[in-house]
Amino acid sequence: MSENLRLDGRQVDQLRPISFEPGIAPNATGSVLVSFGNTRVICSATIEKRVPGWMNAQGVEGGWITAEYSMLPYSTLDRKPRDSSKGRVDGRTVEIQRLIGRSMRAVVDLKKMPGMTLWIDCDVLQADGGTRTASITGACVAAKMAFKRLMNDGVLAENPMENSVAAVSVGVWQDLEVLDLPYVEDRDADVDFNVVMTSAGEFVEVQGTGEEATFTQEQLDRLLSLAKKGIAEISDMQSAALA
Structure with missing residues (x-):
């Protein structure tokens, strides 16, 4: 399979080193x-004993x-200004924050955490492609740790995370269908x-486009099959980290 090696020496269906x-x-x-790989994200989960005002106003239970997601100024080769210095949150950041929230809510029974909000904070220390996918993956681990702690402390009666x-x-790069793209592949990918x-x-969400x-x-x-293979391997790594 040497003809299928990528710039970093991986096979087309091989993940970057994940830890x-x-x-x-x-x-x-x-x-x-x-x-x-070289993408590194701190993911935290913090409980707050109140819910958004719209839930109280609409009588929504649970x-x-x-x-929240941010790329720290030194996470990229050229310094990235903080949103606070720009006075606004850019559209990409809002999109990723919503994606992380939707992904987490898809696997949590919100009725089992009544009157509580779980805040997920993802701060990118180093960006080399796949910051949103790393954030979702890390957010799951942080949330599982948080729920376990809340159960041990008697705050929750049962685990809300189902x-x-x-x-x-995944993408098409140099006519190859590849898994887990770093920046150099993501930048030049056709799909x-x-x-x-x-x-x-x-599936929770599939975001795809032809560039x-x-x-x-x-x-x-084939791309979805590649993704399914990779996520199965990542899920095993998540379980090992929590164990």
Whole structure:
């Protein structure tokens, strides 16, 4: 398979080295430093004993999960200004925050965390492609740690998290269908997908586009198969980190 090697020496269906360092932020209810190759993100989960005002106004039972995402100024080669210095949150940041929140809510029974909001904070220390997929993957680990702690402390009667969730990128780069793209591949990819799935193999979200290119049904099927393979491996790594 040497003809299928990529710039970093991986096979087309091979993940970057992935690691989890739990407990990176002691003041959070749960936290982890997740690394996908050179992409590194601190993910924390912090419980707040209140819910958004709209839930009270509409009489919605249970709790809520919401997320904030940011790329630290030194996470990229050229300094990235903080949103606070620009006076606004850019559209990409809002999109990723909503994606993280949706992904987490897909695997949590919100009725089992009444009157509580779980805040997910994802701060990118180093960006080399796949920051949103790493954030979702790390957020799941941080949330599981948080829920376990809340149960041990008697705050929750049962675990609200029914399943695990993880994400990975796939794409078409130099006519190859590849898994887990670093920046150099993502930048030049003809087709780029971000796939979010549960550990049970169910899709949560699929974001895909042709970058000035098109793709066939057959390519789409192969890309989704690649993503499913990668997420199954990532789910095993999440379980090992939590164990």
